Amino acid sequence: MSGPRALPPDVIEIRGIRGFGRHGVFEHERADGQEFVVDVRLELDTRAAAASDDLADTVDYGVVAERVHHAIENDPVDLIETLAQRIADLCLADERVTATAVTIHKPSAPITVPFDDVVLTVQRRAGESS
Numbered sequence: 001m002s003g004p005r006a007l008p009p010d011v012i013e014i015r016g017i018r019g020f021g022r023h024g025v026f027e028h029e030r031a032d033g034q035e036f037v038v039d040v041r042l043e044l045d046t047r048a049a050a051a052s053d054d055l056a057d058t059v060d061y062g063v064v065a066e067r068v069h070h071a072i073e074n075d076p077v078d079l080i081e082t083l084a085q086r087i088a089d090l091c092l093a094d095e096r097v098t099a100t101a102v103t104i105h106k107p108s109a110p111i112t113v114p115f116d117d118v119v120l121t122v123q124r125r126a127g128e129s130s
Helices: 027-032 047-051 059-072 080-092
Strands: 010-019 035-044 098-103 120-127
Touching: 010 080, 035 059, 035 080, 059 080, 080 098, 080 120
Parallel strands: none
Antiparallel strands: 010 035, 035 098, 098 120
């Protein structure tokens, strides 16, 4: 006989955080910049916040969005993989977040054929090394 089944985590998602960044390996990407769009998924237990009705008992998604926006617009990196890891780390900095998924959209990537978007998603758990 198995023990009680664990409930799936609660989830906060912030979709479509837009920022102008200078990330990329090519000189023109650094010089000209481009728009990046980021979605974040935060897994956490929201029961304490539901019971208290107090913002202090949950993740302030407004603050998370501001931090993600700052990461998009500052400290350029070559790869969106690096940017995604940086954002995942900032999401996991709140001890209530047990896991995160970060999706980076680069719709103006330097590709020579018609395309809609370049998308990278990384998934990270608290306590795992990056």
